[in-house]
Amino acid sequence: MKPLNPPERILMGPGPSSVSSRVLRALGSPTLGHLDPKYVEIMDQTCVMLRDVFQTQNALTFPVSATGMAGMECIVTNLMEPGDEAIVCVNGVFGTRMVDVMQRAGVTVHAIEVPWGETFPDEMIADAVERFPKSKALAIVHAETSTGAHQPIESVSKIVHEAGMLLVVDAVTSLGGHEVRVDDWQIDAIYSGTQKCLSCPPGLSPVSFSPAAMDAMEKRKTKVQSWYFDVSMLKAYYSGSGKRAYHHTAPVNMIYALYEALAIVLEEGLENRIERHRQVHLRLRAGLETMGISYVPKHSLHTLNCVHIPDGIDDASVRQALLENYSIEIGAGLGPFAGKAWRIGLMGHAATVANVDLLLSALKASL
């Protein structure tokens, strides 16, 4: 066997993002039994910090034991029953996946679409809830990582709730890098991932359910089709006040890593962290625009910068040069943007002035 020796990269793609040594050290702490009182305390503290980062009082807030897609699947399979209707907003890869996950759960999906790179105006949401009034929920992606589009949530939430529906939000690429106010924005079910702006290795998907979502889940007539993601069983482990029951073995060391990553977020302060992401985005944007490189979306995320590849430039050879000569990873375009766009992540630990300046000069040299 060759020795395991992964190089140290600067991860500036669509995720995972670079992980700090503090989080890596936490990962290597002694493994405890998942019912050990010491571990349960660590897990409870992790959920307390998750509520702070989600800006919510929701009792049912915990990390699902798998990556972001599992958060999507957990929310869909618990909230929706076969035969239910839902509106899904599609403007990139993750909205498209949401349609697929919903349909597999037996949901009748009303997909509404805008072109990739665009966001949904309020009028379109209002029109959709009027056309499909029997929908139980509307699902929307806050930060569409495939296009870099930043979808406003607050006004959408108002329209959705006035229509008596639940609001489901994908915040995988926004939590810890953009404002995500679960209670103020009245989000009913939200999922994220550890490896984007929280700068923890991939492997967990923080989720949160509002009291209205819990109510909807209690009124289910059918069993949740997924055993592993069934919240009615999981909640006894994560938020039970009494004895914790075994459901599945918690990914103990990953919880340590998330604990440390969340502690870092809260030490920095959410507001400071969001402002840091804004500042580095503006710096990158100014530098790219000086080089004649323009952004794809009109409303760009700070955490994911999707830019047009200049004419005559070969996508793969530039990304390869960045990786080989500078150990910097940036992301390729997806779907209609394959070969036409780059996706530059500025997430968490990697979102620094030093990294932005290094990338700009490396890119200049590589072009």
Ligand SMILES: *Cc1c(COP(=O)(O)O)cnc(C)c1O
């Ligand atoms: C990365 C991502 C996901 C999926 O997360 P995985 O960790 O890859 O399972 C879902 N939604 C969005 C917007 C993402 O960026």
